[in-house]
Amino acid sequence: MELNQLARTIFDDILAQGGRVYIVGGSVRDVILKNSGEHDVDVEVYHMTYEQLHDLLAKYGVVNTFGKMFAIMQLENLKGYDFALPRQEKKVGEKHQDFEVIINPELPLEKAVKRRDLTMNALMYDYQNEEIIDLCGGLDDIKKHQVRCVDPQSFVEDPLRVLRIAQFIARFEMTVEEKTLDLCYQMVQQGMLKHLSIERIYGEYCKILMSPRPSIGFEFLKRIKALPFYLSDLITTHQRLDYHPEGDVFTHTMLVIDVAALTKHKTDAPLSFMWSCLLHDIGKPLVTTADGHAPQHNEAGVKVFQKVKMIQSKKQRQYISTMIMYHMHLMNMARNHGKDLSYLRLLKKIDGKVSMNDLICISCCDKLGRGKVAQEQYDAFFTFIEDKIARLGMQAPQPLINGYILIQNGFQQNKQLKMILDEAYDLQLQGLSQEKILRSLKKKYE
């Protein structure tokens, strides 16, 4: 394993003092999976007391301790390394922190691994012997590309693990072993996931969305009936087969997010973009008619989005809401040979909230998420957009008239001003000069 030189020096010191060092958790798994990328290194130190380990670490720098009960220690000058003592955990309440923790430096490894969620996450790297210790069959499961829980009894103690499975299988393109899948289903049926905080759920959803194949994670959540209402409602919403040969809205959404996963690096806000793709059609269940039409599903989607509480950042909410609102405008314009004016109006509406680039990306993903898209249709869409961009740009034109100018020209500062400003901008887009806009507005409002 690749380890920092200071970490090696500390580990050697621990061994010299009679301790034993094991690296555990995601960093070991990721080495086996040949998964590159930054990862914190979790170090479990055996045969030393809390005080002994603390004193030893203090020789190398300032020690910070986290989670009084978990006794996790970090060195300020050794970022990304967490030192902990072996422990057993017992759930004592419904909340995430409701655990009784029993630290035991002499805990047998077989017992220590029991608190881990999945076999691939229970692998240990023995620093002294430079070998992987696999007490739960994690290596075999990785070979089979499957996730499997270590111990059903301890697995259920943290319901977040159900969502962790969803993100792991999406990230590593794996399947879920049958008994583990049944266990997850039972946990959902028993309402265990209801106690999870929205922040924790959001974290796992983000990991699913930023994975190479997000659909794998959401298909799993569908199978165990753990989807929130705004996604599960998509399953029973059918669409017109001539527009959507792929079938219901959920199936379409899954195709869209998988294409989006390949496109996200081209966008200005990859995570928010992925969320937008997941949620772009959440309005459809509300407005879809018996023959599969979904008029104004974008506006309905914005309303449903207000109920999606797990996204809390104001900026992200504004981005996603704007994407839901305008996700079909470019496509509709291309279909109806939209006028330059509607394109310019669209630029103004999205201005500062999302970029035209990101709107183009979501339109492409939406189009590609229909299974087989006729090449001519796709080409026509691109020609349309390229033409508009070449002539009219990607940014909304700067307004010639602002509130200050209106007031200087005798308009009152009242509620109507905003409406008049919109009107002024529209006249500008129609090609009127500043002088002519003011003249026209004065005539109308005086």
Ligand SMILES: Nc1ccn([C@@H]2O[C@H](COP(=O)(O)OP(=O)(O)OP(=O)(O)O)[C@@H](O)[C@H]2O)c(=O)n1
């Ligand atoms: N609900 C949880 C969270 C964590 N773990 C254990 O703690 C380790 C470290 O957890 P964490 O850093 O949260 O996740 P990783 O598995 O490292 O995965 P990621 O790549 O998402 O960080 C996991 O490998 C697993 O052994 C667990 O059993 N149950």
